[in-house]
Amino acid sequence: MLVLDRVGKTYPNGVHALQRFTAKIPQGEIVAIIGGSGCGKSTLLRAVAGLDRASTGTIVLDDIHIAAPHAKIGIIFQEPRLLPWLSVADNIGFGLSDLPADIRRDKVAAALARVGLTEKAKAWPRELSGGQAQRVAIARALVPQPEVLLLDEPFSALDAFTRRDLQDHLLDLWADTRPTLVLVTHDVDEAVVLADRVLVMRPRPGRLFAEIQVNLARPRDRASPLFDAVKRRVMTALDRSLDRNAPDDASESAAGEAMWW
Amino acid sequence: MAMTLDTPALDGSDAIDTPATPGRWRHVARPALGVLLPLAVALVWEFVVGSGWSNGRLVPPPSRIFTTIMELARSGELSRHIAATLSRVGAGFGLGVVAGTLLGAISGYWGLARRLLDPTVQALRAIPSIAWVPLFILWLGIFETSKIALIAVGVFFPVYLGVMGAILSVDRKIVEVGRTFRLSGPAMIRRILLPAVLPAYVVSLRVGLGLGWMFVVAAEFMGASEGLGYLLIDGQQLGKPAQILAAITIFAILGKTTDWLIELVSAPLLRWQDAFRPGGDH
Numbered sequence: 001m002l003v004l005d006r007v008g009k010t011y012p013n014g015v016h017a018l019q020r021f022t023a024k025i026p027q028g029e030i031v032a033i034i035g036g037s038g039c040g041k042s043t044l045l046r047a048v049a050g051l052d053r054a055s056t057g058t059i060v061l062d063d064i065h066i067a068a069p070h071a072k073i074g075i076i077f078q079e080p081r082l083l084p085w086l087s088v089a090d091n092i093g094f095g096l097s098d099l100p101a102d103i104r105r106d107k108v109a110a111a112l113a114r115v116g117l118t119e120k121a122k123a124w125p126r127e128l129s130g131g132q133a134q135r136v137a138i139a140r141a142l143v144p145q146p147e148v149l150l151l152d153e154p155f156s157a158l159d160a161f162t163r164r165d166l167q168d169h170l171l172d173l174w175a176d177t178r179p180t181l182v183l184v185t186h187d188v189d190e191a192v193v194l195a196d197r198v199l200v201m202r203p204r205p206g207r208l209f210a211e212i213q214v215n216l217a218r219p220r221d222r223a224s225p226l227f228d229a230v231k232r233r234v235m236t237a238l239d240r241s242l243d244r245n246a247p248d249d250a251s252e253s254a255a256g257e258a259m260w261w
Numbered sequence: 262m263a264m265t266l267d268t269p270a271l272d273g274s275d276a277i278d279t280p281a282t283p284g285r286w287r288h289v290a291r292p293a294l295g296v297l298l299p300l301a302v303a304l305v306w307e308f309v310v311g312s313g314w315s316n317g318r319l320v321p322p323p324s325r326i327f328t329t330i331m332e333l334a335r336s337g338e339l340s341r342h343i344a345a346t347l348s349r350v351g352a353g354f355g356l357g358v359v360a361g362t363l364l365g366a367i368s369g370y371w372g373l374a375r376r377l378l379d380p381t382v383q384a385l386r387a388i389p390s391i392a393w394v395p396l397f398i399l400w401l402g403i404f405e406t407s408k409i410a411l412i413a414v415g416v417f418f419p420v421y422l423g424v425m426g427a428i429l430s431v432d433r434k435i436v437e438v439g440r441t442f443r444l445s446g447p448a449m450i451r452r453i454l455l456p457a458v459l460p461a462y463v464v465s466l467r468v469g470l471g472l473g474w475m476f477v478v479a480a481e482f483m484g485a486s487e488g489l490g491y492l493l494i495d496g497q498q499l500g501k502p503a504q505i506l507a508a509i510t511i512f513a514i515l516g517k518t519t520d521w522l523i524e525l526v527s528a529p530l531l532r533w534q535d536a537f538r539p540g541g542d543h
Binding site for chain 2: 070084095
């Protein structure tokens, strides 16, 4: 269980990026955090990753207080951030340096096969396409078997086709060990395809606005009317979150209201 | 040279018939193209002097320079001069690299040291290094120490700047990857910072070595009894232009060779970065 309790962040320059964000995320749940720019979603993710300290509130994972990067928490960034001087295989094994070499080799080989890049094991990162590089990044984050995997707009730099491919692929990989996924995105489609629950945030200061359950069986059909209905609810909430006059509404927003288009 | 010039790449019909292969010949033919001009000038001058149109007293033809080198080599003098110069460059380069790397790394890694140290280093850098010569002679005497010190000063600055700049420009995003995997300080340096700064470091070493060769000449001008720089001065004072050109030729060969050695040693470490294309289309 990942518990975020009234997490807030004020930067030294006075920018109030995040205010009293509270959420409980059970082990194995997939949560998407969506919101307009400046709503503090990346700030929140970096705090959970332990890369930045929250100014107020606490982040607790299974009784562990998170204030610095932790072995149980992995993160995937918008860019693959592969180390250009390491081969694909060595990049994937980067977080396994404590293990004996033969165990590391086996784990890396298994991960390479799992992301379908076995024949690229010895390639340099510069020789990969954007989608392949991001798959290596996913493998690198998953191979130490984190309990929580954070994803900061992981597919936003990819073309639409590759993005869909990787979304499906991520779900496949998630099913192996079922870590908790916390996904920050600005893509409604992506949020609804992947998440059990969508948290909509609103900007200035960043805070939770609405919470939408996605009770659709996987694999999800992007063309189904049910899928579309959930997407509309998320879009409506997103739209209202940008309206300065709308009241904060952290409860589940009513379905089908205010068809603004 | 004859070998490269005889390659089929220069055979027009062959190259047109097989459009897939020219790339392979081009990386042989292109350097050969660059050699063409100096080679032509040398041959023409050789011919002009050989046929008596000029006596070649001030500008000796290539054959006379070559003979001079061979004479120097036979008498054992050449190896003595080369050894003297090489050991000065080696010692000065070594000292300059060690000092530049240490101080550059400290300045790059540690903000307080940078604010304390860097302004002074930058101010010293603004002084033309040759200006130190009189002081070094007063302090260190006219023998080896002052020469090595001058070379070391010349090597120090590019290495210092290269290391500091490289550390400061390491991508924060890559460092963050190290942080998410909880690398300790030393592990962060070994696994992230060192490989990240290596390309810029190699460049700074090569620049430093170039300056080392430059300053060894200056150092040997200020009163040396052996070394290639001494050969230059000796050639000027005794009116032996062939000896001057012989020394210059050897400087060129040594400079190019040592630079190539750095490239050779560092190449396996930088393979990840080198955009090598087997087709060789650039």
